[in-house]
Amino acid sequence: MTTLLEAHDVSRSFGGLQALAGCSLLVERGSITGLIGPNGSGKTTLFNVITGYIKADTGRVSFEGKDITNARPNAVFALGIGRTFQMTRIFARISVVENMLVATQREESWLRGLTRSKSSKSELDNAMEWLDFVGLARLAHLPAGALSYGQRKLLELAYVLVADPDVILLDEPAGGVNLTLINEIGEKIRSLNAAGKTFLIVEHNMEFVMNLCDTVTVMHQGCNLVTGRPDEVRSNPLVLDAYLGGGDDEDVAEEMSNG
Amino acid sequence: MADAPFVRFEGVVAGYGGGDVLKGVNFDVAHGGVTCIVGPNGSGKSTLLKTVSGLVQPRLGTITFKGHNLVGMSPREILRLGVVQVPQNHSLFKEMTVEQNVELGAFLVKDKKVIAQRLRSIRETFPIVAERAHDKAGSLSGGQQRLVEFARCLMLEPELVVLDEPSMGLDPKTLHVMFGTIKMMNSLGRTVLLVEQNARQALKMSHHGVVLENGLVRLAGTGTDVLNNPDIAALYLGGSVSTRPAH
Amino acid sequence: MKLKQSAWWALALVVFALFPVVVTNPFYTTIGIFTVMYMSCATSWNMFSGYSGYVSLGTAIFFGCGAYTMALASIDWHVPGGAVQFWLVPLGGVVAMAIAVPLGAVALRVRRHTFVVITIAFFFVFQLAAINANFTGGPAGLSLALIPWQGNAYNTPFYYVALLILVFAVVLSALVRRSRFGLQLLAIRDDEDRALGLGVKVKAVKLTGYTMSSFTVGMAGALYAMFLGQIYPQFVFDPVFDVTVALMAFLGGFGTLLGPLVGGLILESSQQYLTATYSNGSLYLILFGALFLIVVLFMPQGIVVKVKEIWMKRSLKDADGVDGATPVAMAGSVKP
Ligand SMILES: Nc1ncnc2c1ncn2[C@@H]1O[C@H](COP(=O)(O)OP(=O)(O)OP(=O)(O)O)[C@@H](O)[C@H]1O
Ligand SMILES: Nc1ncnc2c1ncn2[C@@H]1O[C@H](COP(=O)(O)OP(=O)(O)O)[C@@H](O)[C@H]1O
Ligand SMILES: [Mg+2]
Ligand SMILES: [Mg+2]
Numbered sequence A: 001m002t003t004l005l006e007a008h009d010v011s012r013s014f015g016g017l018q019a020l021a022g023c024s025l026l027v028e029r030g031s032i033t034g035l036i037g038p039n040g041s042g043k044t045t046l047f048n049v050i051t052g053y054i055k056a057d058t059g060r061v062s063f064e065g066k067d068i069t070n071a072r073p074n075a076v077f078a079l080g081i082g083r084t085f086q087m088t089r090i091f092a093r094i095s096v097v098e099n100m101l102v103a104t105q106r107e108e109s110w111l112r113g114l115t116r117s118k119s120s121k122s123e124l125d126n127a128m129e130w131l132d133f134v135g136l137a138r139l140a141h142l143p144a145g146a147l148s149y150g151q152r153k154l155l156e157l158a159y160v161l162v163a164d165p166d167v168i169l170l171d172e173p174a175g176g177v178n179l180t181l182i183n184e185i186g187e188k189i190r191s192l193n194a195a196g197k198t199f200l201i202v203e204h205n206m207e208f209v210m211n212l213c214d215t216v217t218v219m220h221q222g223c224n225l226v227t228g229r230p231d232e233v234r235s236n237p238l239v240l241d242a243y244l245g246g247g248d249d250e251d252v253a254e255e256m257s258n259g
Numbered sequence B: 001m002a003d004a005p006f007v008r009f010e011g012v013v014a015g016y017g018g019g020d021v022l023k024g025v026n027f028d029v030a031h032g033g034v035t036c037i038v039g040p041n042g043s044g045k046s047t048l049l050k051t052v053s054g055l056v057q058p059r060l061g062t063i064t065f066k067g068h069n070l071v072g073m074s075p076r077e078i079l080r081l082g083v084v085q086v087p088q089n090h091s092l093f094k095e096m097t098v099e100q101n102v103e104l105g106a107f108l109v110k111d112k113k114v115i116a117q118r119l120r121s122i123r124e125t126f127p128i129v130a131e132r133a134h135d136k137a138g139s140l141s142g143g144q145q146r147l148v149e150f151a152r153c154l155m156l157e158p159e160l161v162v163l164d165e166p167s168m169g170l171d172p173k174t175l176h177v178m179f180g181t182i183k184m185m186n187s188l189g190r191t192v193l194l195v196e197q198n199a200r201q202a203l204k205m206s207h208h209g210v211v212l213e214n215g216l217v218r219l220a221g222t223g224t225d226v227l228n229n230p231d232i233a234a235l236y237l238g239g240s241v242s243t244r245p246a247h
Numbered sequence C: 001m002k003l004k005q006s007a008w009w010a011l012a013l014v015v016f017a018l019f020p021v022v023v024t025n026p027f028y029t030t031i032g033i034f035t036v037m038y039m040s041c042a043t044s045w046n047m048f049s050g051y052s053g054y055v056s057l058g059t060a061i062f063f064g065c066g067a068y069t070m071a072l073a074s075i076d077w078h079v080p081g082g083a084v085q086f087w088l089v090p091l092g093g094v095v096a097m098a099i100a101v102p103l104g105a106v107a108l109r110v111r112r113h114t115f116v117v118i119t120i121a122f123f124f125v126f127q128l129a130a131i132n133a134n135f136t137g138g139p140a141g142l143s144l145a146l147i148p149w150q151g152n153a154y155n156t157p158f159y160y161v162a163l164l165i166l167v168f169a170v171v172l173s174a175l176v177r178r179s180r181f182g183l184q185l186l187a188i189r190d191d192e193d194r195a196l197g198l199g200v201k202v203k204a205v206k207l208t209g210y211t212m213s214s215f216t217v218g219m220a221g222a223l224y225a226m227f228l229g230q231i232y233p234q235f236v237f238d239p240v241f242d243v244t245v246a247l248m249a250f251l252g253g254f255g256t257l258l259g260p261l262v263g264g265l266i267l268e269s270s271q272q273y274l275t276a277t278y279s280n281g282s283l284y285l286i287l288f289g290a291l292f293l294i295v296v297l298f299m300p301q302g303i304v305v306k307v308k309e310i311w312m313k314r315s316l317k318d319a320d321g322v323d324g325a326t327p328v329a330m331a332g333s334v335k336p
Helices: A043-050 A073-079 A096-102 A110-115 A121-133 A149-162 A179-194 A206-212 A230-235 A237-244 A250-258 B045-053 B075-080 B098-104 B112-125 B127-131 B142-153 B172-187 B199-205 B223-228 B230-236 C002-022 C026-052 C060-076 C083-107 C112-132 C151-178 C180-197 C202-228 C239-252 C259-278 C283-298 C303-318
Strands: A003-014 A017-028 A032-036 A058-063 A081-083 A167-171 A198-202 A215-220 A223-228 B007-015 B020-029 B034-038 B060-065 B083-086 B160-164 B191-195 B208-213 B216-222
Touching: A003 A043, A003 A198, A017 A032, A017 A043, A017 A058, A017 A198, A017 A215, A032 A043, A032 A179, A032 A206, A043 A058, A043 A081, A043 A167, A043 A198, A073 A081, A073 C180, A081 A149, A096 A121, A096 A149, A096 C180, A110 C180, A110 C202, A121 A149, A149 A167, A149 A179, A179 A198, A179 A206, A179 B230, A206 A230, A215 A230, A215 A237, A223 A230, A223 A237, A230 A237, A237 B172, B007 B045, B020 B045, B020 B060, B020 B208, B020 B216, B034 B045, B034 B172, B034 B199, B034 B223, B045 B060, B045 B075, B045 B083, B045 B160, B045 B191, B075 B083, B083 B142, B098 B112, B098 B127, B098 B142, B112 B127, B127 B142, B142 B160, B142 B172, B160 B172, B172 B191, B172 B199, B199 B223, B208 B223, B216 B223, B223 B230, C002 C026, C002 C151, C026 C151, C026 C180, C026 C202, C026 C239, C026 C259, C060 C083, C060 C112, C060 C202, C060 C239, C083 C112, C083 C151, C083 C202, C112 C239, C151 C180, C151 C202, C180 C202, C239 C259, C239 C283, C239 C303, C259 C283, C259 C303
Parallel strands: A017 A223, A032 A198, A032 A215, A081 A167, A167 A198, B034 B191, B034 B208, B083 B160, B160 B191
Antiparallel strands: A003 A017, A003 A058, A215 A223, B007 B020, B007 B060, B208 B216
């Protein structure tokens, strides 16, 4: 396998707070890579650096061997890197299906937007298909601001998928989503992955992460702590200590054994 | 008190100006217990909690809390009765510091000493409140904000605690602390009504479970009743434990 | 539903088209001309500011530029007073657009709040320039050739050209709302950075919207100059115009198609009527102030949205016990 996306020794601080302190991450082409770590360990900040939403103080981000450090979000998206936000950022005052359509124009020049309608038949069908998958088809014509929290998360996921990027960065896609639907999303990710998409996923639902990912990187206090296969990671004492909680935690232990 | 339910929902119908989201909800919340509501996304769980705290006014039906009908009361009056809610969406004042946010939780308490004492114990349970006391709440990570929101509700010592997905976005270790705190609050006599998508763990620690589906109660029973119901497990809990594929 | 809607639009157009036929008193047709003119300005202001959320308070720049284009072109090119001058109306729009491009390129580099301030600053630069430059005739303004039309019919051609501009503005605004481009403007209004991250070329989209919206305003300005036959810098570059146009859109419904039309109709006709009847130039300012308060307090989303909400509530009450599958209308639904 070849490296598709790489963050190398990235640092970023906010005032006195070192959110990223020399963090490195490799995402192989065609993999599903997990990124886990305690609250505040810098996962979202790393996503923000990769996708151009914040600038790195030092360090390098590269995609297909090309340097994309501090590129603008639209440039990153144009390269084929799509992402979701942990704190959902949907367009609240346009309808759910219009939200989907905003995302379906990666290769289009802006001039074209003037002369064409909101959506072609095939775009609309495609959008509705994704909405149906996340269970929002019935609500397609509501303003997105009327969605419940979990539904917003699902919309956010759906409109990144409809944009059809090559690499998909998901920031806690399962948070607030119903368990059965989480499993379906997991299945979908797996089939998209089989069709060639690469995923980088931040998630606290261990069952989801451990079942799905090929490689897991654990972050802690802005650095990467451990990288390895899920089974290696989950038994690593460093990870147990920093993230999962000690072996005395029966709930977590049980979740793990179920996984 | 033992026989009269602590909170009773009777034929509650509510929505947001269009169609009804809740279509006649009936169930009781027992005094001194933990009641957990589960259900698919958009089934009306948050709406139901909002009717308790007065943020959504039911169109029909009654909600009785200790003999008072909450329908028609303002959120403030309901708060005074001892009902505190932690909403699902991020509700911190982003431009205020973490400490100011937490202190705001006690705006009904006049006694400075009580406030200081509660603040101290919160800092012990949730170190983030002390570590980031003077940072803007909006600069915290999602999970950290969730924790501060929860901490804020501990500043009042309410009789009924209403939590909308308290564990969302928390890492496993913190989630454990959170659930531990909920259990502790409950053992100190507080009645807890919560919604959770982390349903297995939540139902395990709950005395009562309620399944809400499309604005109606599909099943109400003990936590284990809900957990062990095969239909519910398949529909909303990600499959029953035994049928889930092994890794 | 769709059919019904277009029937209403057609009916409205017929009523507006018949207005000067039914009402021939020039006192009222003059009010009609100004009202239609302002409705078109509010509509095209809304086509950018309402859709994108970038509130501009420098609209009078384009109005003034259109007016001066008409005046200067007809003087310099010795265009005789009369119908020929109407051909210069689109030129007013084109000049306004040519000015909007550099202005927008600078002003749109910043976010909403700063944008408002910059547009105001630009406005005063233009007003000062018009007062002080030589080619604009300075504070004395410019006079156009007399138009040799007589009697009650004098107003009629102006009214129909104004109506044509209005139809153009409304159609353009509706087309934009339906296009991919309009969707991008709306996405920018809700979350510009998110839109950027989904590949929306926000800079180009904003600048295009800004420029397009200046065209109609420039045409309206040109028509205004021709209609009055005399322009003064302080009246064509008028800060009250900046505010009025925005207020019309807010009153009727910011970001909706119908809103600026309703707002323009109510505000401009009452303003013209009050000013003419009570010959007190500032009476309408008090009215505007009061209206503004009412809007902000009781219907922050404007008349159109408010009326729709009340309508929805009533139909819900009629059909009590409807199920949740009926579309939920809610606050914040801004759809024309
Ligand atoms: N402000 C609102 N305006 C209009 N409709 C709303 C609003 N909030 C929620 N709804 C609608 O009401 C229904 C129930 O929403 P609610 O927030 O109660 O769901 P929920 O069960 O809490 O879902 P989740 O698990 O996703 O949080 C949804 O279909 C949603 O679209
Ligand atoms: N814009 C910001 N300003 C200040 N501090 C921030 C900002 N964004 C993130 N941080 C801090 O950086 C740390 C890492 O945050 P984040 O990457 O969001 O964590 P997580 O791993 O939970 O996603 C946290 O301590 C957070 O408070
Ligand atoms: Mg995060
Ligand atoms: Mg909810």
